[in-house]
């Protein structure tokens with residue numbers, strides 16, 4: 001816990017400690033398999049944590065995607081599923097929740113976030129288009145490229161420096177964006193692809209001042225702004241905590257204001273919205289909504305379910321309301337920060353400030369002796385699993401993929417391992433166990449030799465690539 005969060009808690013409750021604003025009603029047993037079994041499982045998985053069976057995992061920090069614990073209200077909502085093919089009542093609940101909390105007019109449900117990315121990319125991007133954004137995200141960029149566009153990163157430089165303490169490392173660099181618009185012309189830019197928080201930068205937020213200024217700049221050139229709202233409620237927490245004038249504004253109001261500066265959003269409901277599956281696209285422009293509705297019937301399902309069951313839409317609708325409760329969000333981000341601060345106190349290199357959904361280990365600094373094409377972050381994730389059955393994820397050279405023009409690896413500045421915290425799933429004791437495991441692996445860092453890739457898929461290679469220990 002940082003000083004600041006302590007103070008926030010202290011003011012509210014008049015004491016130092018804080019606890020989750022829920023109690024546990026049902027448990028799912030987990031166990032750690034033995035060291036020899038872990039070594040065998042890792043080899044079998046090609047040293048890729050995505051390829052491990054979850055039965056062989058002890059504490060699963062692979063992702064916060066679809067791994068949330070639903071509330072009793074959400075589970076009760078499942079029983080209210082209206083599984084009519086058309087016009088399910090749960091669709092209308094979801095539409096109302098999105099209008100209330102995000103403020104957009106038209107809602108098109110999808111099976112998950114990438115379904116919505118597909119729709120918006122195909123609706124707005126034409127071959128030769130350029131899409132500026134505050135750092136790429138894997139599936140977002142893949143859909144933009146498949147629609148014939150090219151993504152250009154216009155995030156501030158601080159985002160690429162794991163040690164820079166900037167409070168809003170997700171901000172768009174408006175000078176970079178202006179230069180890009182002047183260079184390629186506004187008519188080749190269908191929209192700015194804005195994400196809050198920025199996953200690949202370490203869960204770093206965008207400030208309200210930045211989105212306001214971005215809106216003004218884009219209005220001058222007639223360019224739209226579309227939001228990746230996947231973790232926008234978490235972004236709102238950071239605005240409340242760090243931005244002048246928002247300390248007393250509820251997260252719900254901050255979220256709504258932020259969205260008001262954008263033309264629409266795509267959403268992976270598997271993150272902020274506290275469900276195991278689901279997504280949506282929401283826009284204010286009727287033409288864009290119509291194009292998306294035309295396409296959703298081809299790729300997802302009818303426009304009133306878009307690949308989700310009625311019960312799932314109900315769970316999303318309820319989850320949206322829960323996700324913007326101030327107490328919930330404080331505990332959520334407080335838990336991530338608790339883990340991050342433990343590691344930082346032991347001088348283990350982590351991305352600072354600690355972001356919203358995960359703690360990111362700086363594999364480049366931990367394995368200073370390994371060149372990037374020996375996959376330091378992939379190696380670190382493998383070592384962590386070997387040590388204690390904890391599953392994490394590479395966010396470095398493997399995730400960055402290859403440049404479609406040259407065919408070479410992209411060499412991102414950030415070479416990270418993500419310890420992603422599922423929402424409402426693990427306790428503080430689990431965080432202690434994770435911190436101690438990271439410390440054990442860190443203490444043995446000099447012995448790491450790296451990996452070599454032996455199978456490489458063409459799209460989103462990090463999901464299915466296979467490796468073996470470096471033998472050179």
Ligand SMILES: *Cc1c(COP(=O)(O)O)cnc(C)c1O
Pocket residue numbers: 065112113114115137139140195199228230231267268269270271278279
């Ligand atoms: C997960 C994610 C997506 C894609 O959503 P899925 O539900 O996994 O398809 C898009 N953007 C960001 C920032 C994400 O984290």
